[in-house]
Amino acid sequence: MIGVVGAGVTGLSLSVYLEERRADHVVLEARPRAGGVIRSSRVDGRILDYGPQRTRATPAVSEMVGLVGLEHEVVTVDSHLPLFVYRGGRLRQVPFSPGELIRTDLLSWRGKLRLLLEPLRRGPEPDETVARFLVRKFGREAYESLMGPLFGGLYGSDPADMFVRHSLAVLMDGGATGRSLLWRFLRGAFNRRTSPPAISFRDGMEAFVEAMLERVRHRVRLETPAARLKAGKNGDWILRSADGDEYQCSDVVLTLEAERAADLLEPTVPDAADRLRRLHYNDLALVHLVGECPLEGLGYQISFKESFRTRGVTWNASALKRKGIYTAFLGGSRDPDATALPDDVLKEIAAREFRVITGCRVQPLEVSRTRIPAWDRSWTALDDLSLPSGLHLCSNYESRVGLPGRLARARELAARLTRRPGDEGAETGRR
Numbered sequence: 001m002i003g004v005v006g007a008g009v010t011g012l013s014l015s016v017y018l019e020e021r022r023a024d025h026v027v028l029e030a031r032p033r034a035g036g037v038i039r040s041s042r043v044d045g046r047i048l049d050y051g052p053q054r055t056r057a058t059p060a061v062s063e064m065v066g067l068v069g070l071e072h073e074v075v076t077v078d079s080h081l082p083l084f085v086y087r088g089g090r091l092r093q094v095p096f097s098p099g100e101l102i103r104t105d106l107l108s109w110r111g112k113l114r115l116l117l118e119p120l121r122r123g124p125e126p127d128e129t130v131a132r133f134l135v136r137k138f139g140r141e142a143y144e145s146l147m148g149p150l151f152g153g154l155y156g157s158d159p160a161d162m163f164v165r166h167s168l169a170v171l172m173d174g175g176a177t178g179r180s181l182l183w184r185f186l187r188g189a190f191n192r193r194t195s196p197p198a199i200s201f202r203d204g205m206e207a208f209v210e211a212m213l214e215r216v217r218h219r220v221r222l223e224t225p226a227a228r229l230k231a232g233k234n235g236d237w238i239l240r241s242a243d244g245d246e247y248q249c250s251d252v253v254l255t256l257e258a259e260r261a262a263d264l265l266e267p268t269v270p271d272a273a274d275r276l277r278r279l280h281y282n283d284l285a286l287v288h289l290v291g292e293c294p295l296e297g298l299g300y301q302i303s304f305k306e307s308f309r310t311r312g313v314t315w316n317a318s319a320l321k322r323k324g325i326y327t328a329f330l331g332g333s334r335d336p337d338a339t340a341l342p343d344d345v346l347k348e349i350a351a352r353e354f355r356v357i358t359g360c361r362v363q364p365l366e367v368s369r370t371r372i373p374a375w376d377r378s379w380t381a382l383d384d385l386s387l388p389s390g391l392h393l394c395s396n397y398e399s400r401v402g403l404p405g406r407l408a409r410a411r412e413l414a415a416r417l418t419r420r421p422g423d424e425g426a427e428t429g430r431r
């Protein structure tokens with residue numbers, strides 16, 4: 001049997017893939033509901049999302065949508081909608097093509113010329129921070145008003161506190177050295193117009209995890225935290241739930257948050273537990289706003305030169321046709337105290353800053369708080385992490401944060417755990 005701890009999107013998708021491969025397994029989830037940070041609700045007939053607002057329809061995501069029969073519920077975002085950055089008194093469009101780059105007023109002519117020198121600058125160095133690399137490669141202006149807000153917004157982190165080798169590893173794997181990243185940004189993998197479209201679901205992102213749960217309900221035990229993990233006799237692992245049930249597992253996959261995984265690992269692998277406890281998470285506050293605004297686009301981020309407390313706003317109204325809904329994000333590592341503010345204060349800040357930035361009056365609906373792995377300097381703690389055979393981490397602090405990455409990693413792990421002797425590329429020495 002395989003034990004999976006946590007029924008967020010990682011644990012659920014892993015369970016769906018294991019089920020596809022007819023692998024005996026159990027999923028333990030501490031809370032009464034599955035889905036982890038993915039949560040949606042309907043308020044006055046409007047769909048609100050409290051975690052991811054949308055994701056990308058990569059092959060892994062599309063495959064899962066098909067496996068759980070959710071194709072008819074998909075809402076696709078128009079990839080031609082503009083994305084904005086607020087700088088110098090107004091919203092300015094992010095360029096996604098060479099023509100748009102020439103025309104954009106987001107950067108001065110000087111800033112654009114500096115950006116074009118990019119191919120002449122060296123690629124990233126392993127011990128370089130993301131901020132230093134982006135400034136060196138693209139110039140300070142492009143960093144502060146374009147790359148920094150867009151990249152930092154993904155994690156709620158300050159790029160000055162992130163190492164290239166952790167969070168920009170994809171670029172390094174892709175052999176960025178000596179190649180033009182700008183060209184790739186405008187033409188290739190980073191170009192949203194040539195990459196898979198963004199999608200959500202008619203009833204919000206939670207519909208996705210609910211459909212996965214429906215598929216593997218007989219495997220998932222809700223309100224059943226994993227309480228203990230200990231080595232068994234024959235190289236297997238005994239996973240014990242809080243209600244006292246024990247599962248003898250050939251493999252145990254930990255998909256839960258870093259501190260909770262550390263709690264389980266502490267008695268048997270204290271070094272790994274210590275490393276996981278050192279990882280930072282960023283606290284975020286989401287304020288849902290509602291209003292009739294003549295805004296067409298995906299939303300905006302804020303230039304690092306501005307002093308607003310809002311980090312960015314997703315325009316669910318135009319991107320997902322959600323009647324008048326806008327989702328403001330506050331907090332993160334550049335404003336770590338924001339989430340401690342009372343709800344009324346957060347509502348007032350989000351609505352006021354939205355009005356200043358867009359000129360449109362909105363009413364605050366709800367405040368919620370969540371967290372996201374920071375992928376900052378604290379990730380050096382994972383440099384020498386090793387786990388005994390049969391224990392696996394599969395989570396958004398161990399590999400990519402976004403849903404496409406989560407599903408791809410779960411699929412790859414399910415294949416690896418169910419590989420039989422003689423299968424091509426089978427690991428040697430595994431139980």
Ligand SMILES: Cc1cc2nc3c(=O)[nH]c(=O)nc-3n(C[C@H](O)[C@H](O)[C@H](O)COP(=O)(O)OP(=O)(O)OC[C@H]3O[C@@H](n4cnc5c(N)ncnc54)[C@H](O)[C@@H]3O)c2cc1C
Pocket residue numbers: 005006007008009010011028029030031034035036037038050051052053054055056224225226227255256257260284370371372394395396400401402403404406
């Ligand atoms: C605000 C926000 C915005 C995001 N935006 C996007 C986006 O636009 N696009 C995108 O693709 N991704 C986005 N993401 C990232 C993505 O949503 C997450 O990385 C992903 O959902 C994490 O899923 P997970 O299953 O790895 O972890 P989690 O969702 O954290 O799930 C872990 C689960 O483990 C359970 N657990 C904890 N302790 C125990 C225990 N002892 N026993 C059993 N179970 C336990 C928890 O209850 C939880 O259900 C966003 C995330 C956040 C927070």
